[in-house]
Amino acid sequence: MADVTFEAGSIQAEKRSRGFWAFSDSMILIGRSLRHIFRSMDQLLAVVFQPIMFMLLFRYVFGGAIETQGSSYVNFLVPGILIQTAAFGATTTAIGVCNDLQRGIIDRFKSLPMLSSAVLTGHVVADLARNTVSSVVMILVGLIVGFRPTAGVAEWAAAFGVLMLFTLAFSWLSAILGMVAKTIEGVQWFSFVLIFPLTFASSAFVQPQTMPAALEAFARNQPISHIIEALRALLIGTPMGDHLLMSVVWCVGLLVVSVPLAGWLFRRHTSK
Amino acid sequence: MAKSSYAIVAKDLRKSYGKVDVLKGVNLKVERGTMLALLGPNGAGKTTTVRILATLLGHDGGTVTVDGYDVKTEANAVRSVIGLTGQYAAVDELLTGYENLVMMGRLYHLNKDASKRRADELLEQFDLVKAGSRVVKTYSGGMRRRLDLAISLIATPPIIFLDEPTTGLDPRSRLAMWDIIKRLMSAGATILLTTQYLEEADQLADKIAVIDGGKIIAEGTADELKQRVGKERLELVLIREKDFDKAKKVIDGDGMKFDAAKRTISVALDGGAKHLTKILGELDAAGVGVETLSLHKPTLDDVFLTLTGRQSSAEETNDEDEDNKDKGGKK
Structure with a gap:
């Protein structure tokens, strides 16, 4: 072992503004969370293979038994499955946050002169990146199995915007779950209970008019259906109605509540 | 400032x-x-x-x-x-x-x-x-x-x-x-x-x-x-129980402790090897057979025993200290 050539206090931190460091800290922790995607096998599988499996499952196994009016089932399916994947993908944030809080690493972050809530930003932004890749994979697979969108450049851009806004809102919500749930098992249970009904009792895989009346009312009006319908309108030209407006209202509303709440919970968690 | x-x-x-x-x-x-x-x-x-x-x-x-x-x-x-x-x-x-x-x-x-x-x-x-x-x-x-x-x-x-x-x-x-x-x-x-x-x-x-x-x-x-805690202690186990009284008379030192049933004698050393050789020499001369001897450094338990009059509460701590004793003392 070489000598510990350590001179106490010999290296000084750079003097910059608070805003500069908040940005720098966030970028570094985003980089960390992005690296995690490539370092853990299950995340890679979730990003690439899970969307392919789901797409093929619904296209070829269930699809033949499901009637859709006005469009082919594969055209109907792709927008729905994009949102479902994004919703389940967002739970990775919950797992990441929960992991950080359980292990000693949060103490390390807390003992540094950094913006500690940048840890949350890191996980959320990594979620956006991961979901972008998943969505691209899914759309490519969709095209191969018969998805024929009618969208022009502007519609594609808008669809991407909606998808990202939704992922962002759900990732912040998911960050809250990660802090409330306390254990990884808790996170998985929480997200199952929350996301499973929201994505299946929606217009993602079947048209709501085929459901019992009460369920249909829920499926028509819950936020995920609005977002899926907005995506359908943009990609395959179904009627837009107020879906885009409602999507933006829901997502922005969710963000306005969940970002400050997540920040507050995080500070409370880390100062106990 | x-x-x-x-x-x-x-x-x-x-x-x-x-x-x-x-x-x-x-x-x-x-x-x-x-x-x-x-x-x-x-x-x-x-x-x-x-x-x-x-x-x-x-x-x-x-x-x-x-x-x-x-x-x-x-x-x-x-x-x-x-x-x-x-x-x-x-x-x-x-x-x-x-x-x-x-x-x-x-x-x-x-x-x-x-x-x-x-x-x-x-x-x-x-x-x-x-x-x-x-x-x-x-x-x-x-x-x-x-x-x-x-x-x-x-x-x-x-x-x-x-x-x-x-x-x-x-x-x-x-x-x-x-x-x-x-x-x-x-x-x-x-x-x-x-x-x-x-x-x-x-x-x-x-x-x-x-x-x-x-x-x-x-x-x-x-x-x-x-x-404050006390010095290193020498612990002896005698071969024969009947040597006990003889041993008591021969050994001098602070805070001697005896346990006849276990045939053990414990005595505080003043630190030097001289003291140790003296005790062993005198026992030998008196014909007292020593089965084993060990040196015990003061442990966290001893610190607590002295400072608070009780054992340190944590069980794990006790186990660890036993390990230390073993490493530190037996010959």
Whole structure:
């Protein structure tokens, strides 16, 4: 072992503004969370293979038994499955946050002169990146199995915007779950209970008019259906109605509540 | 601001969780460039104290300054002069050792070049060059601790907190860790170390504060404490029970203890080998057969027995100390 050539206090931190460091800290922790995607096998599988499996499952196994009016089932399916994947993908944030809080690493972050809530930003932004890749994979697979969108450049851009806004809102919500749930098992249970009904009792895989009346009312009006319908309108030209407006209202509303709440919970968690 | 000669000052530090008072008025002062060991059993309040000093935890009463900064109102200033190594290695499992170091350097607000340079230096100094490009998940316990300590030194903080840095390490890794800590001392750092091991505090620290039940119950140099605790003891097991009375007459020494049923005699030594040879010589001359003999250094238990009149409460601590006795004494 070489000598510990350590001179106490010999290296000084750079003097910059608070805003500069908040940005720098966030970028570094985003980089960390992005690296995690490539370092853990299950995340890679979730990003690439899970969307392919789901797409093929619904296209070829269930699809033949499901009637859709006005469009082919594969055209109907792709927008729905994009949102479902994004919703389940967002739970990775919950797992990441929960992991950080359980292990000693949060103490390390807390003992540094950094913006500690940048840890949350890191996980959320990594979620956006991961979901972008998943969505691209899914759309490519969709095209191969018969998805024929009618969208022009502007519609594609808008669809991407909606998808990202939704992922962002759900990732912040998911960050809250990660802090409330306390254990990884808790996170998985929480997200199952929350996301499973929201994505299946929606217009993602079947048209709501085929459901019992009460369920249909829920499926028509819950936020995920609005977002899926907005995506359908943009990609395959179904009627837009107020879906885009409602999507933006829901997502922005969710963000306005969940970002400050997540920040507050995080500070409370880390100062106990 | 003229800097005080104390790097760490805690006055009447109090902390409770609900109705449980964890710290009941802890007073500590650590002089610059020295090491204070906070010695105590599990649950005494060691980790709570360190977490408060390192700004991880708020306190309910008293004042704490680190490098002259108040931990409550100037937390970020405190954070830029301290390094912390906790009981559990605070490292990112999915990053490599090198990536961990650079990331923490950047979060310490060193620039990119300085972070990379320090990362390389530290990997070299902590014998982790080969492991530096592997993800931490593949590291052994000792390697993780070394990396953890290396990370807390990335910005050469003048004040370092080491919270039980050797708990759970095998003896070899423990010695390696001691070696590193000694080098930090000679590099001029101020260190607050917590430990359950008297031997560790003795080996490393300039001063020892004994904490129990949320209070400092004794403070001083290792020698001062040991004088209060008592000296090394010689324990003899006789071959024949009937030699007992003969042995009693022959041996002189402080605080002799006998246990006829176990055929053991325990006697405090005044430290010298001379005393030991004298006792053995006299026993031999009196025809008393000695089956085994062992030397016992004062342990944390002895400290507590003397200072509080009871055994240290934690079971684990007792087990560990038994191990130490075994290593330290038998011939």
